[in-house]
Amino acid sequence: MTERFNKYCEEAASADLPSSEDEEDIEDDDTCSAQQLAREFRNFRPKDESGVSLQRDYVLCLDADRGFSRIAAGLSSSAVHIFNLDANGGGRLEKFCFLPPSDSKSSICGVRFLDEGPDNVLVGSTNGYVLLYDLRVKGEQARFRHTQNDKGQLPVSKSITCFDRNANGRIVCSGTEQHMSNVHLLFFDVRERSFMGAYNESHEDDITSLRFHDRNPDLLVTGSIDGLVNLFDVKESDEDEALLNTINTESSVGRLQWHRNVYEKDMVSCITHQHEFKMYECQEGDEVFSLERLYITAAIRRKNPSNCTPINAHNQEDGGLFLLAGTNFNKGEVLRSFNVTSKTKLEPLANYLGNKQIVRDSVFDAKRGLLVTGGESGIVTVWAEQDSSEASGSEKLKVKAGKKNHKKTPY
Numbered sequence: 001m002t003e004r005f006n007k008y009c010e011e012a013a014s015a016d017l018p019s020s021e022d023e024e025d026i027e028d029d030d031t032c033s034a035q036q037l038a039r040e041f042r043n044f045r046p047k048d049e050s051g052v053s054l055q056r057d058y059v060l061c062l063d064a065d066r067g068f069s070r071i072a073a074g075l076s077s078s079a080v081h082i083f084n085l086d087a088n089g090g091g092r093l094e095k096f097c098f099l100p101p102s103d104s105k106s107s108i109c110g111v112r113f114l115d116e117g118p119d120n121v122l123v124g125s126t127n128g129y130v131l132l133y134d135l136r137v138k139g140e141q142a143r144f145r146h147t148q149n150d151k152g153q154l155p156v157s158k159s160i161t162c163f164d165r166n167a168n169g170r171i172v173c174s175g176t177e178q179h180m181s182n183v184h185l186l187f188f189d190v191r192e193r194s195f196m197g198a199y200n201e202s203h204e205d206d207i208t209s210l211r212f213h214d215r216n217p218d219l220l221v222t223g224s225i226d227g228l229v230n231l232f233d234v235k236e237s238d239e240d241e242a243l244l245n246t247i248n249t250e251s252s253v254g255r256l257q258w259h260r261n262v263y264e265k266d267m268v269s270c271i272t273h274q275h276e277f278k279m280y281e282c283q284e285g286d287e288v289f290s291l292e293r294l295y296i297t298a299a300i301r302r303k304n305p306s307n308c309t310p311i312n313a314h315n316q317e318d319g320g321l322f323l324l325a326g327t328n329f330n331k332g333e334v335l336r337s338f339n340v341t342s343k344t345k346l347e348p349l350a351n352y353l354g355n356k357q358i359v360r361d362s363v364f365d366a367k368r369g370l371l372v373t374g375g376e377s378g379i380v381t382v383w384a385e386q387d388s389s390e391a392s393g394s395e396k397l398k399v400k401a402g403k404k405n406h407k408k409t410p411y
Helices: 002-013 020-025 034-040 293-299 388-394
Strands: 042-051 059-064 070-075 080-085 093-099 108-113 120-125 129-134 140-144 160-165 171-176 185-189 194-199 207-212 219-224 228-233 243-248 253-260 266-272 277-281 286-291 308-315 321-327 335-342 345-352 359-365 370-375 379-385
Touching: 042 093, 059 108, 059 359, 059 370, 059 379, 070 108, 080 120, 080 379, 108 160, 120 160, 129 160, 160 207, 171 207, 171 219, 207 253, 219 253, 219 266, 228 253, 228 266, 253 308, 266 308, 286 293, 286 335, 293 308, 293 321, 293 345, 308 359, 321 359, 345 370, 345 379
Parallel strands: 042 345
Antiparallel strands: 042 379, 059 070, 070 080, 080 093, 108 120, 120 129, 129 140, 160 171, 171 185, 185 194, 207 219, 219 228, 228 243, 253 266, 266 277, 277 286, 308 321, 321 335, 335 345, 359 370, 370 379
């Protein structure tokens, strides 16, 4: 497999690639036959699909509760659709409720279920606040926003770019844009509905991603356009004491995720705005490996790196890790994933047949092997491995609500 992979990389590297500015007109194709794709990749098809809007709304972000029984989809209109996902393994979506836009002039910057249950949802808005909803009752339950320059704090941007809650659902942290040369991590107490404090000195540009550890409520990793990935112990109120490690990715950070290796060591993956995929052992800060766009393109058996982008990294039940990658060629019809163990071991995993959109986000249920994606055609799709007995039926699956075509937007 490694020899084949190296051959793909060599062929791609020798190609005369056009400028990414001309991406809409760039042709692309597979590097192998359909028969070889079928041998190397497992075929996944939609188990169910639902359109979220009749307007020109993208699905920008997704989240699932711990039991993977409910899916939240955040739209470019800043509205949120909530779906129930059946628990019997059928992968069927049922629309549960709709959270209307809180501000027509703002955009959404994330959705997260607050705790282990499926009823409390946090919605981040770029106009500076995070809203808490209890889906059992109507209306917002709390609004987390820092608006005052209290106790000598530096001026805070009115716009946030990302947020997360910690593992026990007691702290919400939001990251801001750069404002008056300052960038902030803002912390809120969920129970007290109050502002706790801020870290103000560890980043120098817009914070683009922040993730609390999924088991340790005190560990937080943050990334920024400045290229830095910072690891914090949020028990410490003093920022210098809280900062455990700083990693320089030498790129602009796009998306961070927590993982664990076979030795149960904490790892952090980073997808950059240059479409690279990097993995770090976070306590020591050592880079485990780095995959350039060229390698990712070769791993999903495509020819043109300018059309290929990593979307998200997901943990598998056996402790493995896979990377989901797609293209913006032909409305994103090519969507594939591969197992990642090292830079030289990228094993084909899944080919998602029948994809109808450029995918923006994904969540994965490791126990049932279900992948849920959302993207630029406003569709939420549940993917499962195709059984030979259901191949003909899956071809005829229709989107439940109408959708609009969008202009091609690169990842």
